[in-house]
Amino acid sequence: MKNTLSRGLTNLLPMVLSLWLFWSLFISLDGLGHFLLDIVELDNAFVGTGFILVAVLVFISGLLFSFSPFAWLYSWLEQQLMKFPLFKSVYGSIRDIAGLMKSDGKPKNQKTVLIKQANGGYVVGFIMNQTAPKPLTDALPDGDWVPVLFQLSYQMAGVTSLVKREDLIEVDWSFEDAMRFNLTAGISAKSITATNAKKPIKDSAKDTLVDSEPEAKNSDNKH
Known part of the structure; x- marks a missing residue:
């Protein structure tokens, strides 16, 4: 029942x-x-x-x-x-x-990206604009800074952070599906079955495995 x-x-x-x-x-x-x-x-x-x-x-x-x-x-x-x-x-x-509801047939600025964290994990974020406000870029170190929104699960609120473009990994994932994923903390079935991320993550994972193999072999030789 x-x-x-x-x-x-x-x-x-x-x-x-x-x-x-x-x-x-x-x-x-x-x-x-x-x-x-x-x-x-x-x-x-x-x-x-x-x-x-x-x-x-x-x-x-x-x-x-x-x-x-x-x-x-x-x-x-x-x-x-x-x-x-x-x-x-x-x-x-x-x-x-x-x-945000007015598109006029123009491509949206919002893009889904991944940002690597200090612990090696990734956080889903959204590029809300391709350029940061001039007062902020003047105060920040040199670099191509963009505003990225980190949506909080089960809340309409989020945290906006300025991230260097070179530190972003673009994801082939629609803004709506990725937002649904963040809002529901990954519970949404549609967001789970949506398009997976591009290859950079897989490549970086492979690089990590490749780099770790020689270290493992060296440690075995020492023993």
Whole structure:
């Protein structure tokens, strides 16, 4: 019975939580739309009218941003509001997160890499940008430094570290699968069956074995 309950929970919980989150988002946007309709004193024809209104407004705003005068006006307003420190911090963070969803067909900067640790192990990281901020590179020793994110398991938080590009091992692994691997501490079945790392790790392992064999032979000769 325990296994049956566990099997049901494992299969239903992701679906139920996902549907609940999307439904909550739908209700929130629908309520915002209803609020806008109440302002102009229009009747709500059916459930979802507010959501459709918000979607139409977002689409129209996307069209407006394609025109230079509107984009310039919005940019000017943004610069004025960014003069307030608290607004700058909050708005800047939200804008950066929203910018991750905008690809425009360009290749993403995020790449999956491995970084060797002092104990010989490797940590999965993500190159979030190809260049580090100038104030940091000016303070660091000479080298090609890049910001690398180390994601913490079961948390959305992570640690950003500056690592020399020559110390990174690029991995032929999608950002989404590698992020899932880190977030679930390797439990995710899809991340385990994803593409394996490139050859540098295997080569380095072989080099270690090759280097260790002569030492073993020398120690046998001494005996």
